[in-house]
Amino acid sequence: MTASAELIQRAFAAYRRGELDAAQTALNALHDQAPRDVNAAHLQALVSRKYGDAAGSEGWFRHALRLSPGDGDILNNYANLLSSSGRFWEAAARWADAFKAQPAKIEYKIAQIGALLSADLPHLAQSAADELLSAGGEIPARGWTIAGRAHQAAQAPERAAECYREALRLAPEDQAAASGLIDVLGGLGRIEEAETCFAERGRDVQAEAAIARARLFNARQDAALADFRRLYDQSGDPRRLRDLAQGLWVAGREEAFDALIAAVADTGKPGLVAMAADCLAQIDREADALTLLDRLPANAFEAGGLLSLRAKLRQAIGDVDGALADSRIAYEADPNDQGVATGFAVAALMAGDLDAAERVIAVNRERLPLNQGWVAYQITLWRLQGDARADALEDYDRFVVPYELPAAGGFKSGAALNEALREVLAERHFMAAEPFNQSLRAGRQTPRSLLSDPSPVVQAYLEALRTPIAAYIEAMGRDPDHLLTSRNTGAFKLSGCWSVQLFGGGRHVNHFHPAGWISSAYYVDVPEKTLKSDRLGGCIKFGEPSFTTRPKQLEAGKIVRPQPGMLVLFPSYMWHGTVPIEPGETRMTAPFDVVPA
Numbered sequence: 001m002t003a004s005a006e007l008i009q010r011a012f013a014a015y016r017r018g019e020l021d022a023a024q025t026a027l028n029a030l031h032d033q034a035p036r037d038v039n040a041a042h043l044q045a046l047v048s049r050k051y052g053d054a055a056g057s058e059g060w061f062r063h064a065l066r067l068s069p070g071d072g073d074i075l076n077n078y079a080n081l082l083s084s085s086g087r088f089w090e091a092a093a094r095w096a097d098a099f100k101a102q103p104a105k106i107e108y109k110i111a112q113i114g115a116l117l118s119a120d121l122p123h124l125a126q127s128a129a130d131e132l133l134s135a136g137g138e139i140p141a142r143g144w145t146i147a148g149r150a151h152q153a154a155q156a157p158e159r160a161a162e163c164y165r166e167a168l169r170l171a172p173e174d175q176a177a178a179s180g181l182i183d184v185l186g187g188l189g190r191i192e193e194a195e196t197c198f199a200e201r202g203r204d205v206q207a208e209a210a211i212a213r214a215r216l217f218n219a220r221q222d223a224a225l226a227d228f229r230r231l232y233d234q235s236g237d238p239r240r241l242r243d244l245a246q247g248l249w250v251a252g253r254e255e256a257f258d259a260l261i262a263a264v265a266d267t268g269k270p271g272l273v274a275m276a277a278d279c280l281a282q283i284d285r286e287a288d289a290l291t292l293l294d295r296l297p298a299n300a301f302e303a304g305g306l307l308s309l310r311a312k313l314r315q316a317i318g319d320v321d322g323a324l325a326d327s328r329i330a331y332e333a334d335p336n337d338q339g340v341a342t343g344f345a346v347a348a349l350m351a352g353d354l355d356a357a358e359r360v361i362a363v364n365r366e367r368l369p370l371n372q373g374w375v376a377y378q379i380t381l382w383r384l385q386g387d388a389r390a391d392a393l394e395d396y397d398r399f400v401v402p403y404e405l406p407a408a409g410g411f412k413s414g415a416a417l418n419e420a421l422r423e424v425l426a427e428r429h430f431m432a433a434e435p436f437n438q439s440l441r442a443g444r445q446t447p448r449s450l451l452s453d454p455s456p457v458v459q460a461y462l463e464a465l466r467t468p469i470a471a472y473i474e475a476m477g478r479d480p481d482h483l484l485t486s487r488n489t490g491a492f493k494l495s496g497c498w499s500v501q502l503f504g505g506g507r508h509v510n511h512f513h514p515a516g517w518i519s520s521a522y523y524v525d526v527p528e529k530t531l532k533s534d535r536l537g538g539c540i541k542f543g544e545p546s547f548t549t550r551p552k553q554l555e556a557g558k559i560v561r562p563q564p565g566m567l568v569l570f571p572s573y574m575w576h577g578t579v580p581i582e583p584g585e586t587r588m589t590a591p592f593d594v595v596p597a
Contacts, residue, residue: 072102086336088119122153141171186214217447252432352550409460442506497592516572
């Protein structure tokens, strides 16, 4: 055995025993003897990571790959490092390379799919899942399960159900597959099948939560609320608290919602109180949420998550300095958390600390280049800096385009199709209030995606959309240097379609669609005052952020007055929201997102 081989063997044995100092001593000697030894570089990367030196570890991984390009094991370990640092896009690329180098190692493709899901890129995850399933060879249950998750996230429920069923055939005890299948069946409106699946899979908490959601979104609200209450009472888990709170809210049980929040406040448990505060924030009761957090002891805020939540609440009530202070501390403690990073970026833009905003936006634009939210924050920053690059992305005349719905599905006109659609969608709106984590206020949303709605009218609507979408992407062109048009492949697919009904005072708060490419507003029904007066209630506005900004307040750059049958297409990164409609009126839309195919 050569001296170098003996040193690498000694270093690896020490690393396996957890004796990092001994491993490092052997590696130091080895680097002197054989500076281009790929095994030494690879092991040094692993040792550096164990020491907590992420930057040093990455440097050694890169060096190892220069010495041995395409080495699957090195790529896999490098991807794990990137993933642990929140760099999911880069990790997915390295796992794709590893799988290309060693296609027999299915776990690399499974890891790639998981990273793409973590990066909020469901359609790329779906494509990777298709590659996994067509690669040949034996696919383990966990491979089918994550493929199901990818198809489910990409709004392909039937394919997701097939994957989950195959996972359960291979591993009947796979509760992630069981709960995923129940969720999918519930989303398809096949509640009896969901109930059967639940009955066959026992009483695992994931499956119980899934069947409760299925019942809630299929108009079995009393049963669902009883399920949520029991799960929360049994576990005291903050996730189950959120399920129960949202269930009570969308079912219109406001008194029971308030009683639940009050009972949580009395527990004094930071995790539960934080979740209760977040639930209040979901319905624009940020001041109440802050009062709730104020009841916790000061040492509870040593956790970055609570500081980040408090920062978000302070942003909402206009406490700019407090929000910036909290979010800065939270970001310094955990810069890889996307929620924390977003909170700090927003706080910096609100406070006019443009240098801090620029740093965090640059890091996350690089980490998640397809995330439209970070593009929106970049545009906001450029506008505050007077940077002309914002104008090319917010070219309203070019990129905010209205269309009339064409005829499809046997209807003689788009107007006739729209009238039939209005009647069908009215039946789909049985919730009492909006769900959490949505942009709408004082309204409700269909609980199931319209993409899988079996109604011939809905399917005709989806067919009709293809003509204006195709015209839009043809007109935009394919400039490779533009963030919108560079993604234009000439092909597209819908990635979600739903319907929203607003009531008097209802609106969409200013927002963007982080996982989209092209977004839309399709107007099924528009208030009379929106049509027949100069008031802006019910109009859609573009370019105004959801928060105040310094050193100047950014305002909307374009406002469009809708009419029934109008479709408006625009980039998913563009801030957009609705001017509140007048009291006593309603408005119905059926928006969707589009991604490249």
